[in-house]
Amino acid sequence: GSGRTRHNDATVVNDDVVVAANPAVFGRAVVTGLLGNQVATVRVTVTDDEGATTIGHTDVWMNAQPVAVASAPRGVFLPTTVFTANAFDSIDIDGSVASYWWSWIVIAVDAAPPGFSCTGRDTAVVTCSGLTERAVVRFTLTVTDNEGGTSSSEASVTVKFPTVVDAGQDQLAIASSAQAGAMRAIHLDGRRTVDSDGNIREWSWSMTLGAPGLVFANGDTATASIVSGYEAADYVITLTVVDALYTTLSSNVNLRVLMLVDAEVVGDG
Incomplete structure (x- = not known):
């Protein structure tokens, strides 16, 4: 017949999964409550104006977001001027980390750092050099997984002169x-x-x-x-x-x- 209706329900993977049909948009439904790395099987029932029905199924899968973990030394002691930050602990439980992106700001304590630079912005390890005065470098790491999910993490490095411990004279x-x-x-x-x-x-x-x-x-x-x-x-x-x-x-x-x-x-x- 010329008229059709559509009904959706789901095989529930937990008590929070809800499938709601949208009557204003033919053939569209919204699945809510599905957790990352879970699959709900949605049953679709189509009925025409003559009462004939057809039943089909489709799987709905929710991508788990990656977990970004930026790691860096808490402190770097001058005159050392080269240090790294890494994303080695970043993970994606249902796929893989597809890309990395680092950004950073430098908060100078004594003077502006004209020679400061970092390489490897789009890799798992960023290497920085050129600080010769006290400063704090604040990194932001953003990772993207193979399904387009993203996550961010921050880490800070303090560049300073080493602490001098003196227990006094003999x-x-x-x-x-x-x-x-x-x-x-x-x-x-x-x-x-x-x-x-x-x-x-x-x-x-x-x-x-x-x-x-x-x-x-x-x-x-x-x-x-x-x-x-x-x-x-x-x-x-x-x-x-x-x-x-x-x-x-x-x-x-x-x-x-x-x-x-x-x-x-x-x-x-």
Whole structure:
């Protein structure tokens, strides 16, 4: 006959899949709720004005979007001027990553970077060089899969001068055995430690060589003290810091302790 109607339903792959016919547009329906990498089989029933029907089926597939992962070192320390960012961890679970595209901006700290450049914009690895002053490079990676799906990810690299850790000058401490019950404190000073890009996040003083038993006061600050537990011995004291980029660095100071023995004087009578 001349008149036709069309009805759509689906083999549901989960409770959220809905197939709705659009009566204003012949032969068109909207499938919603289908998750990435899932297939719904849609049954199409066509009925003419004489009541005759025909049933057909078609599969509806939803492309899973790729996952972009931009990876780069958190910090690059001058005078090193070459570094890379990569997309090696980017994936597409139902196909493949077909293309990469990198963009970037440079936020200069000290001066504009006229010599900065990057190569490999359309590859999995972008290589950059030319920064000679402190700066932050912010990358945006966009990946496209074989079905045209896209995803983006960001990563930042801070270019800075390296943190300098200084545990202070080597020390010689002289104590008396008569002070055993009240030892004088031996002071440690790491305030010459410098992070050019911000404050030190963590401080930690510890003994790495010597007789056990040292007791530290304020051992999580720049200026600590050994308040007890030492004896006549050579020690190596280590200052460990975590800088603004969460880089862990350390410096040693040598400590020699000499103990005076107090002689008891006995009279003749």
